[in-house]
Amino acid sequence: MHNDPHFDFTASLEKALADPQLGENFKNAMTGLRGKRLAIFPDADELAKLRATGKAVKARALSKLPELLVRLEANCVKNGIRVHWAQTGEEANAMILDILRAHGATRLVKGKSMASEETGLNHYLEKHDVEALETDLGEFIIQLDGETPSHIIVPAVHKNKKQVAETFHRHLPGAPYTEDVQELNAMARKTLREKFRTAHAGLSGVNFAVAETGTLVLVENEGNGRMCTHVPPVHIALMGIDKVVENLSDLPPLLRLLTGSATGQLMTTYLNCITSPRREGEKDGPKEVHLVLLDNGRTRLFADPQLSAGLRCIRCGACMNNCPVYVRVGGHAYGSVYPGPIGSVLTPQFEGIDAKGDLAGASSLCGACEEVCPVLIPLAEHLRRIRAEGQGCPDTCHVRGCGSKRTLAETLAWKAWAFLESNPWLRERLLRLAGLLGDRIPAVGPLKAWTSARTTPKLAPKSLRQLVREEGIRHE
């Protein structure tokens, strides 16, 4: 689905909009998540403080990113965690496979990791005869159907319980058809417990990595993350280099923002802090813990003074839940690992404007995303910037594939527009002419797009400028 060079965004959006069930599933779920977030942050002043603090904490970490990564590495190594660095997804996948092969591991249980979606890890491991099993309930559901997540927090949100019931009935041996959510849940529990018990290795993402102590912090509700990181003899954690924070004391505001913004929770069921493999005398826990630090385009973002703010993202999904475009088309329509507003900003930078620059157009710039972003990423500003990059605007050009969306027709159209708007007298005459032509103006281009859902706009018989002059309003 992702990394498809022939990705046709328009076709993808049209397909999503033509599926009423999909629209219904998203609308219900996103309305629910939106409400939960509002309910957990009832005090506007406190929320303002939390967001300002969250932004400052992440911005501080980014301002010392190389130092903190080195410090994290040193402390992890001191604690017995093995640290690996990968510039690309391919490198990360190969490193993970090497670790697994060193242990003869062919059965991997996975906790939720968006970074592993970035690298396409499951597909890669399957090609190399390693079973990579998703264990987060939502991820488990979509893996059965060979799909990718449609939301970064609730990955199977595009399916309703009927669709999940069909999936389980079709794929799980002996599973009866039931739409009872508790029973569906019990089936997943039964299937996966056996997998946890017998897995050779576990893989997880990382929500925050604390440089000061060399601690990997994971939040989750289901317990599958703990299963993956506690039960198998080897634990591999895969994290983007943007996930490092400086101190343990940085965690409380970030955790409050993450769980509150994502699911409206004061705190998740589990906060799992991993500082070392099984120590002398301990009876359980993995004997080996590996940390893979993934760049995959992040250093390129880091280099841009404006767009580097996108690295503050804590992956809460609130911008998706509140985006009127995402709510209608769902995550798959974006054809990228990270959908919604943050995805429309990050993906074109990761994969190039030429491949994914169109994503930035999927926003009315209504600002609903910025209104909820827990770390105050100016998403609308970034979307505008990516659009300008697409046009190869000389004062911004920086992102890979910049200028690739430029067309002569559009460039000339904006030049003509600027000329007209700088010459109001000429504009007035043209408008009057257009008014005279009225319905005889053919519905092509923008007018055709407009009238696909609306009547043709009518120009007023007399413009405001005319009325101002006629009615004796002071004008100079």
Next chain:
Amino acid sequence: MHKTASPGTVSFFGTCLADAAFPGAGMAAIRILEHLGLDVVYPLEQGCCGQPAYNSGFPGEARKVALRQIEAFAGQSGPIVVPSGSCAGMLKLHYPKLFEGHPRYFEVLAFSGRVFEFFDFIGRELGACFEDRGPSVTVAWHSSCHAMRETGSTQAAKAILRGLANVELKEITREYECCGFGGTFSVKRPEVSAAMVRDKVADIAATGASMVLSADCGCLLNITGAAAKMGQSFTGMHLAEFLWGRIHA
């Protein structure tokens, strides 16, 4: 040519959409300002605020047009009142960003500092209230995203609307959600924009109100155009035009 404005003088930025399609809204806003005892100046050299180019990835063209606006309003020094949350947001909040590092940055900043959204100006700055002389009517209110999130002028507009004795205000579910206009978004992503505006029209129709009011002509153009295409009977009007009708009657 620089004239010292009396404290009772305001400049009016009509917006390109009001100029072309909703001149009644612009004139009504001017009449209301006059009704409140202000002297209104409408510089004829004004045009679009530049937002369409700014949002479409053409900041250079946006800057060119923006400078023309700044020059058009240089003849006065008082407040610049704008009957649109979106255009006001552009002039007030985005111009400074657009001109960061530009030689004329401080001139731009001074201009932006003069800008007020119309209802913010009459409601919050002037504390105006109005006597409702119109017949009983039920209306719905649509807030533009930028009035809600940039200028924050929605509250002032709704307060004025709520202050009208014979007007019943019906709240739209999902009032917080964009109508799908988004300027060039509506023609660059017509499929998504259409899905958004259809939902907005349905939400408005569900209130049973005979009319939807807004303080942004872009949203009105979008919503009424879609409502007509969908065969809905409610009409749309700029709140300034509606308000002038209520107090002038």
Next chain:
Amino acid sequence: MSSQDAREQILSRLGAHKPGPPPTVAPHLAWSAPVLAPAERTASLVKRMEAMRAEIRRTPEKKWKEALAQLLTDKGPATLAYGPGAWFAKDLKTLLAKSNTEAKPYAEDAEHFRDTLFGTAASITSVQAGIAETGALVLIPGPGEPRLLSLVPPVHIAVLRASDIVSTLAEALETLSSGTTMASNVVLVTGPSKTADIELTLAFGVHGPKEVVVLLLE
């Protein structure tokens, strides 16, 4: 490319674009969770954990054995796993000897004990601290009480002293880091395992315990 090469490349790219000095938060915009008086802490923890479907059983500290016996009678697990290093381990053994619940001490490596544990009905662990702000138990597993105890069996009984409840997560984290090294694993638990991945319908007991019972000693 080797990990070492990748490391050098990544760090040199990061080093080439040093961002400006870190931003500061104006003091009036800095957030911290409110500190609660000791009397409010227990109430806050109980309220928040009950909202997360944890069961709280409050008992005077000196009557904890009776309360635990009652709890075991009520829940009636066939087997109960515990860590031999828990402060209550000795008393527990005595208590279990008189009950219908079979004791399963987690005294050997997971490689040998794992299958037993996956078949055990319930577990009991001590709790290092409680957090009033969010309603959470701080578990610090170790040689005496291994980490899988609080995860694998369907019922988890957690023994918490009210005097160990701190106000905020920040306070709890401060205690954790004040030692020489962090424990290999620290887990905060707010209630039974849950999910809302199907239609946002809340379901409990997905992979971890279905029930969390806090025996709160006051």
